[in-house]
Amino acid sequence: MANEKQKTYWSKVGGPKWVGLGGAMEARLAPVSDLLIQHAALQPGETVLDIGCGAGLTSLAAAQAVGPNGHVLGVDISDTMLEAARALGTQANTANLTLTLGDAQTDEFSPPANVLISRFGVMFFEDPIAAFANLRRSTAPGARMVLTAWAPLSANEHWRKPLELVETLVGPGAPRIPHAPGPLAFDEPDYVSTLLREAGWQNGTVRAVEVNLHGVSLDEEARVACFMGPSGALLEEKQASPEQREAARQAIRAALPSYTTTTPDGGVHLPATLHLITATAS
Numbered sequence: 001m002a003n004e005k006q007k008t009y010w011s012k013v014g015g016p017k018w019v020g021l022g023g024a025m026e027a028r029l030a031p032v033s034d035l036l037i038q039h040a041a042l043q044p045g046e047t048v049l050d051i052g053c054g055a056g057l058t059s060l061a062a063a064q065a066v067g068p069n070g071h072v073l074g075v076d077i078s079d080t081m082l083e084a085a086r087a088l089g090t091q092a093n094t095a096n097l098t099l100t101l102g103d104a105q106t107d108e109f110s111p112p113a114n115v116l117i118s119r120f121g122v123m124f125f126e127d128p129i130a131a132f133a134n135l136r137r138s139t140a141p142g143a144r145m146v147l148t149a150w151a152p153l154s155a156n157e158h159w160r161k162p163l164e165l166v167e168t169l170v171g172p173g174a175p176r177i178p179h180a181p182g183p184l185a186f187d188e189p190d191y192v193s194t195l196l197r198e199a200g201w202q203n204g205t206v207r208a209v210e211v212n213l214h215g216v217s218l219d220e221e222a223r224v225a226c227f228m229g230p231s232g233a234l235l236e237e238k239q240a241s242p243e244q245r246e247a248a249r250q251a252i253r254a255a256l257p258s259y260t261t262t263t264p265d266g267g268v269h270l271p272a273t274l275h276l277i278t279a280t281a282s
């Protein structure tokens with residue numbers, strides 16, 4: 001089966017970490033959902049497909065935007081993420097939202113969507129051209145697609161700085177394979193435009209947009225950077241000892257004020273850059 005590695009990762013490793021943060025990731029990425037929903041310009045009655053819907057926040061926001069005569073289908077490959085999404089859907093009691101376990105690269109979705117959205121759910125496909133060709137077949141002619149993906153590490157200090165600090169403690173990780181499935185797979189605009197064209201999408205655009213992510217606190221940011229994001233992945237790859245992890249946490253905590261700002265409520269703004277990707281179905 002395609003994407004077996006990602007299914008296992010998001011069900012058994014990444015998903016439990018994400019969901020275990022109890023809504024902190026959703027709060028962190030709230031400015032990105034706002035951007036996504038705004039650019040999708042959803043209209044009452046539209047049919048939306050949310051790819052890699054995760055814990056369901058963007059699907060729910062879309063369901064509210066399209067109203068009772070519209071419909072949103074959120075799809076995710078991870079049972080852990082989907083379980084969290086279903087809990088949210090039940091709580092919201094929204095009849096126009098369906099959440100389904102599936103692989104966006106291979107599964108068929110119906111009815112055909114007018115709009116395809118995704119917040120950071122499209123960078124994990126083993127075969128992105130096959131995936132986007134498949135998704136195009138699940139959309140109505142002329143459907144629009146609005147996605148976000150991460151811009152390069154060099155434009156994302158909130159990941160780059162902790163990674164550098166961890167590298168000084170445990171050494172560099174294995175060289176990154178360009179475009180390999182993962183958070184940074186879509187960091188090159190030309191690569192993304194080309195693959196969308198090859199998958200049959202038209203008018204593809206990739207624009208870098210700066211946002212402020214919302215962190216809970218400086219202490220929590222330092223803790224989270226030791227098990228999530230590129231710094232967390234490197235500590236995992238190197239099987240860092242508890243002492244190395246604690247040294248990493250302290251180094252990241254000390255550096256955080258140099259690249260973030262704190263808010264009056266003790267929260268943290270982390271400047272970040274994403275790629276806003278749009279295209280239309282032929």
Ligand SMILES: C[S@@+](CC[C@H](N)C(=O)[O-])C[C@H]1O[C@@H](n2cnc3c(N)ncnc32)[C@H](O)[C@@H]1O
Binds near residue numbers: 003053054078121125
């Ligand atoms: C970084 S998370 C983003 C989750 C959600 N969109 C959000 O913004 O909170 C990436 C999500 O994509 C899902 N995913 C990865 N590969 C997928 C695939 N082939 N089909 C469907 N979902 C996939 C993962 O399970 C995970 O929930």
